[in-house]
Amino acid sequence: MELWESLLKDNFGSAVVDKPKAIKNEIQGLPRYVSEYLLGYFCEDEITESGLQETNRYIAEHRIDSKEKEKFKNTLRVDGVLKVIDKFKVKINLGKGKKNPTQLEIPSLAINNAEADDAVLAEHPRLMIDGLWGMGEINYNGTETKLVNFKPFQLSDIDVDELKEGRSAFNSDEWLNIMISTVGLNYENYSRREKLILLSRLIPMVENNIFMMEFGTPGTGKTYAYENISSYSRVISGSNITGPQLFYNLGTNQDGLLVQYDVLLFDEIDKIKKSGLAEDIYSKLFQYLESGKFDRGGVEKVSECGIMMVGNLPPGEFDKNNLLVNALNPGNTSSAFLDRLAGVVPGWEIKSIGNPNMAYTKNFGFAADYFSEVIHKLRRTDYQYIKNRIRLDEASGRDTKAIHRIVNGMMKLVYPHGEISDNELKEIVELAVEYRQFVCDQNYSISKENIFNKKIEFSIY
Structure with a gap:
C-alpha cells in the first residue's frame, strides 16, 4: 500500500474501497456504484x-431476471409479499380522477402503476427525483401493489465539506492518483497532463450547464466513467434519442432526460455525421445551451444539466485542424452552435486502455456510490475568488464564461478545498484556455468569421 492510500483510508474510512477487488468482483447486471455499495455492506x-458468497446469495435471491418476472409476480400474488432488488422510481399524480396518487415503477417486474407508501417517500425523496436502486418490499392485497419498505443501495446523504477538509492532507499529485484510481484506471499509465485530461472529461458532472466534446481513438474509456461512477449521469445514443425523450413528452406530461439528470453523454456522435442531430433536437439544444431553458409545445422547462458529446476520430489520417468539420454533420456546425461549446477535450492524446491487467487500477480509491454523491453536491460549489484572479485578453463574453466554467470544474475535481498555488492555477487555466482556443480555431476554420480569428491570452494576479 502506498503512503497516499494509507492517508486516504485514514481520512475517509468507509468511503474508500479496494478498487481492484471491487472491479474484479463486480456484480453483473448492476451499476458499479450499486455493486460497490453491496460489496462494502457485506465485506x-x-x-x-x-x-462474496453472501453477497452473491443475496443478489440471486432478490434480483429478478426478465425471463422470470411472471414467476415472481405469481409469488407476489400468492404470498402477498415480495422483496426485490431494482431501481425504483415514483411519479406523483395530482387532481381528481387519478386512481393512484403515487405511480411506482418496478422495471424488473414490468410494473409501472404500483403505489408507494407515504412514509417510504418521506424517508427517501430521491425516489421521486431520479429514482433509487435498493431492496424494495412489495405487498399485494388482491387489488393493490404497494411499496411498503425500502433499503437504498446508494448513499443518500454526504457531507461534501468533509471531502474538502480531507483533501488538505494530500498534494495535487497524490490527489490525481486517487481520482484516476477512483475512476478505475491505473494511474501509473498516465503522465500528469494525461491525468488532467482524463479528469476534465468529468467537468460536466460537477459543473452546471456546460457543453463539451471529446474525440479520440476507440477504447480510451470516453464513456467509461459516465457508465460506472455516477447515478446522476446518463449515456445515450445521439442517433436514437427523440425530442420527447430528451426534452418533454407532451402526451404523458413527463420530463425528459435533460431535466432528470445532472449530465447527458451523447455517445458516438461521429456515427450521425450523415444525418446529424434531428432538427427538433438541434434547435432546442441550441436554445438550451444559451439560456438553460427550453420549451416544447408551450411548456417551458429549466435545467442545469450538462452536455458531453463524444466520438471516435474520423477514419484516415487525423487532421486536428479540421476535426469538427470532418466529424460532425454540416448542419450541426453553425458558428453560433459551436460558440456555445465550452471546450474540446483532446482525447486523441489518451492511449487505448489495452490489456485489462495493466489498464485498470491496482490501488484504493473512493467507493463509486460515495463519489457519485460527492460530485453531485460539488455542482453547488463556486470558486469565484479563484476566477477573479484570472485576466483574459482577446476573449469574448462566451470565451470568458467557458474558460471560467472549465476552471471551476477542474477546481472541484483537483482542488475542492480551494487551496491552489500560482503554478497549479496556471496549469488548469492553460488547460481551459487550450480547450476553448480549439473551439475558436475550429469555428474560424469552418465559418471564416473574423471574430474567431484570435489568440486568447491570460495572466494570473
Missing part, C-alpha cells in the same frame, strides 16, 4: 470469499 473491512 465491511475487506472483500473476502465468504463475503
